[in-house]
Amino acid sequence: MRSLVVLFVGISFVLSCDRTAPPEALDPVPEARQLKWHDLEFYAFVHFNMNTFTDMEWGTGGESPDLFNPTELDCRQWARVAKEAGMKGIILTAKHHDGFCLWPSAFTEHSVKNAPWKNGEGDVVQELADACEEYGLKLGLYLSPWDRNHADYGTDVYLEYFRNQLTELMTNYGEIFEVWFDGANGGTGWYGGANEERRVDRKTYYDWPNTRQIVRDLQPDAVMFSDAGPGVRWVGNEAGWAGETNWSMLRRDEFYPGSPNYKDLTSGHEDGTHWVPAEVDVSIRPGWYYHRSEDHKVKSVKQLVDIYYHSIGRNASFLLNFPVDQRGLIHERDVEQLMKMVEVIRNDLETDLARSVAVEADQVRGGSRTYAGPKAVDGNPETYWATDDGVLTASLTLDFGKEITFNRFLAREYIPLGQRVREFSIEVWLDGNWKEISRQTTIGSKRILRFDNVSSRKLRFTVLDARACPLISTVEVYHAPKLLEPPTMHRDKQGYVSLEAHDSGLEIYYTTDGSAPSESSEQFVESFPVKAKEEVRAIVYDPASGASSEVNSVSYDVCKDLWKVIEPDPRKDFTGQA
Numbered sequence: 001m002r003s004l005v006v007l008f009v010g011i012s013f014v015l016s017c018d019r020t021a022p023p024e025a026l027d028p029v030p031e032a033r034q035l036k037w038h039d040l041e042f043y044a045f046v047h048f049n050m051n052t053f054t055d056m057e058w059g060t061g062g063e064s065p066d067l068f069n070p071t072e073l074d075c076r077q078w079a080r081v082a083k084e085a086g087m088k089g090i091i092l093t094a095k096h097h098d099g100f101c102l103w104p105s106a107f108t109e110h111s112v113k114n115a116p117w118k119n120g121e122g123d124v125v126q127e128l129a130d131a132c133e134e135y136g137l138k139l140g141l142y143l144s145p146w147d148r149n150h151a152d153y154g155t156d157v158y159l160e161y162f163r164n165q166l167t168e169l170m171t172n173y174g175e176i177f178e179v180w181f182d183g184a185n186g187g188t189g190w191y192g193g194a195n196e197e198r199r200v201d202r203k204t205y206y207d208w209p210n211t212r213q214i215v216r217d218l219q220p221d222a223v224m225f226s227d228a229g230p231g232v233r234w235v236g237n238e239a240g241w242a243g244e245t246n247w248s249m250l251r252r253d254e255f256y257p258g259s260p261n262y263k264d265l266t267s268g269h270e271d272g273t274h275w276v277p278a279e280v281d282v283s284i285r286p287g288w289y290y291h292r293s294e295d296h297k298v299k300s301v302k303q304l305v306d307i308y309y310h311s312i313g314r315n316a317s318f319l320l321n322f323p324v325d326q327r328g329l330i331h332e333r334d335v336e337q338l339m340k341m342v343e344v345i346r347n348d349l350e351t352d353l354a355r356s357v358a359v360e361a362d363q364v365r366g367g368s369r370t371y372a373g374p375k376a377v378d379g380n381p382e383t384y385w386a387t388d389d390g391v392l393t394a395s396l397t398l399d400f401g402k403e404i405t406f407n408r409f410l411a412r413e414y415i416p417l418g419q420r421v422r423e424f425s426i427e428v429w430l431d432g433n434w435k436e437i438s439r440q441t442t443i444g445s446k447r448i449l450r451f452d453n454v455s456s457r458k459l460r461f462t463v464l465d466a467r468a469c470p471l472i473s474t475v476e477v478y479h480a481p482k483l484l485e486p487p488t489m490h491r492d493k494q495g496y497v498s499l500e501a502h503d504s505g506l507e508i509y510y511t512t513d514g515s516a517p518s519e520s521s522e523q524f525v526e527s528f529p530v531k532a533k534e535e536v537r538a539i540v541y542d543p544a545s546g547a548s549s550e551v552n553s554v555s556y557d558v559c560k561d562l563w564k565v566i567e568p569d570p571r572k573d574f575t576g577q578a
């Protein structure tokens with residue numbers, strides 16, 4: 001018994017005396033406020049302002065405040081939707097390019113205080129701040145540097161006005177997590193009635209160092225967004241994707257809000273001087289603002305799911321915009337699509353099949369347990385597998401104990417010490433050999449790969465190259481269900497209809513007699529003719545699970561092929577009159 005106690009004390013002593021030197025930070029590294037921001041991942045953008053009432057995307061600045069009159073404005077509905085979707089905050093366009101302010105600014109009459117809404121007593125920013133607090137969400141604000149309403153835009157007088165407004169917003173609405181500076185600025189506008197074009201030097205006009213200092217002083221935890229950060233960068237497109245290679249570093253001094261070299265923002269710079277991670281800003285509809293004509297153009301579940309994997313799954317955050325409507329509500333259709341997308345992602349990433357499985361690393365920093373392979377599958381993002389300094393290639397082999405089927409792989413680097421991995425691969429053990437199923441570049445805060453179902457007992461994750469010893473905090477594996485979205489339908493000019501599923505390994509069944517399609521209906525194998533007036537109804541069916549999608553039904557009219565050109569009667573004019 002005594003020797004057992006001695007052994008136990010001895011082991012505990014050895015463990016507590018792990019003298020392996022921790023890895024050194026590899027500059028640039030994130031600031032504390034950026035690390036907090038990385039944790040948010042998914043948050044909402046709300047474009048709601050004068051444009052909502054004028055059906056425009058960019059108002060001229062000459063609009064009357066009389067037009068701003070939402071009938072059922074409810075910021076609590078926005079917050080409820082965001083919360084239910086698992087979003088962590090909401091960023092509101094407090095002032096867009098047309099200059100109308102959603103708060104009663106003391107520095108202009110062009111605001112809610114002169115609108116009929118709540119008899120000029122309303123303050124949308126305050127209502128949203130209250131709603132965010134109630135729902136435990138963070139609040140962010142967009143303040144357009146460009147102002148097509150202001151008579152002095154382009155002079156120092158406007159710069160002072162802009163800074164006064166920034167000060168108001170940073171002072172009066174509690175904690176702000178992100179301040180958004182759009183790079184679109186300078187051009188034609190109303191400008192107090194001048195109705196002219198005004199260009200500014202985007203690099204120098206706003207005296208960004210001193211303007212940003214206002215945010216630094218009043219909201220030290222807020223990150224600032226723009227093409228040049230400094231806290232968070234634009235991803236270089238508004239279509240919803242970050243580069244497959246995506247470094248969180250940027251040669252920041254080469255950029256300014258609205259700079260022409262924005263294409264680089266999609267991937268960042270491996271030799272970047274500052275930590276400026278990417279944010280994917282994208283609207284759930286074609287426009288940023290609400291247009292009734294776009295009610296049927298809300299993004300499909302497949303599009304939204306792809307955006308999730310192309311943003312959060314590629315080391316970026318996902319800022320999803322809702323064009324709040326004239327009632328002042330997020331439209332029902334937008335809510336429906338959002339929640340469907342969220343359900344798909346929740347199901348996709350529901351059960352981590354790699355959690356606590358047997359893991360073997362071929363190289364471990366100092367041979368230490370602190371940095372051993374199991375740290376990557378312990379569910380704790382603060383612990384990580386690391387190699388010795390200078391070891392830039394190493395593998396982690398996961399043994400699931402039995403053959404399992406999976407189609408998602410997720411990895412994270414321990415980014416407080418910098419982003420390191422340049423290239424990695426994943427392989428599976430098949431028929432006595434390792435078979436590579438994916439070879440990729442960067443990881444960063446989070447990388448998620450999608451691939452077809454693969455069944456294997458073992459997976460090998462190899463860092464093939466890195467800027468310094470890799471620090472891998474997380475490796476996860478999932479078996480996502482098939483995406484059972486109704487099939488898309490297309491009829492060509494000859495009247496042939498083709499149907500398409502949105503995932504592999506699925507079957508499509510259809511009817512043309514108005515009956516409900518099921519797996520015993522006609523199976524779609526190749527395009528088929530629909531020449532007369534007919535309704536095609538179709539479903540996607542997963543033979544593995546027996547589940548099917550909702551029905552897509554399209555009513556076709558007579559095909560153009562059957563149209564006849566009727567000779568015009570020469571005695572009548574084109575209106576048919578004699």
Ligand code: OTN
Pocket residue numbers: 181182183184226227234237238257258259281
């Ligand atoms: O017309 N535009 O100004 C425009 C068209 C397509 C894509 C982007 C823009 S503006 C662009 O917005 C970004 C945020 O989404 C950044 O703020 C850029 O600086 C700005 O130029």
